[in-house]
Amino acid sequence: MHKSRKTAFIIGAIIFVLIGAGFLFLFIRVKNTPEITVIQTAADTNVNKGDLHVDMPIVKGWNDSGFHANQYDAKLYNNTFNNVKDWSITLKLPNNAKVNDSWNISIYENDDGTVTIINTPNQGFNDIIEPKEFITFGFILFSNSDEEITDFVVKATPEAKITDYPLYYILLAMVFINIVFVSINIAVVIKDHQYKVRTEHDRKIIIQSMKTFTNFIDAKDKYTRGHSIRVGFYTKKIAERMDFDEDELDNIYYIALLHDVGKINISDVILNKPGKLDDEERDIIKTHTTNGAQILKDFSSVPHIVEGARYHHERYDGKGYPEGLSGEQIPLVARIIGVADAFDAMNSDRCYRKAYPMEKIVKELKEGAGKQFDPEVVKVMLELIEEKVFYGIGSDDNEE
Ligand SMILES: [Fe+2]
Incomplete structure (x- = not known):
């Protein structure tokens, strides 16, 4: 990825x-929504004030020889935007006052002389006060004075919602x-993967088509079977060490595979002649470079492919063919293929001789550096020989 x-x-x-x-x-x-606590005085009758509010007026009163009984009808308002639960109201009763009767609530006396009103457990209603709603309850208070209830501490826990x-x-x-x-x-990622699979598939088709074609070329000469594929291998290995990027490596591999394509026009008799070639035959063989260039001239999707075929027999000292280019006048791809081609030729049996021993090949390459070959390319080829990077050893020989 x-x-x-x-x-x-x-x-x-x-x-x-x-x-x-x-x-x-x-x-x-x-x-863990925190409990709401509201401290309220009896004088405070504004029901919209505070999150919780108690409205507790005396609705009825009896007075008998200094003895008072007052009925409180109360409402507890929830002014918040949430349901509230576990509500309680703690209040201080007048001196010597006693709750005589109550409804909808339970009343507990505290040690400090206050009482706490809560909803009667398990009663099934008034447990929860909905937003902007109230509950009602009431009680009758007996007392020996007409003193009224003054302060309230109202508490409740909101049922907060995540959407709040x-x-x-x-x-x-x-x-x-x-x-x-x-x-x-x-x-x-999926698209990239599909593209990669497709590209890889296309690449295999290209390489396999080219290899098939090189088999045609190499089949003309029984001694050069596999030569083009091996030259492709060494060319790519040299180019890798000369810092070609991935696309350029693919290209130079294709160029090397088809470098001898011009041999298709050369007679098998000349190609397979065991003895020395005469001048005329040698001239015919030399035409495989220009023939190759002619055959490949429309292969524009592989840059420099014509140069590979045309110039791979040019010599660094200018004594090669077909144009007698020298030094860096010879395109780099052709200079690399020239070395790879010569190495594989020396390393293979030919109709007129056996393969050279490796010491002799090394000697020939060294002597040819600056004459037949680009010395920089020879340096890399010698590294490959030194490290025994040979075709047929290792797993990356066959690109298909
Ligand atoms: Fe050639």
């Missing part, structure tokens, strides 16, 4: 982890954006 694509997936994963952490934070926050928090919507948006981001990346 491409490095930038990998980075994108790592970023996507990190964002998902952050989103997860955000949701976890929200859940913990919602679960703007962060929730931000996180949802992030989930959506991140899913889109990751999906796009997955789509690109």
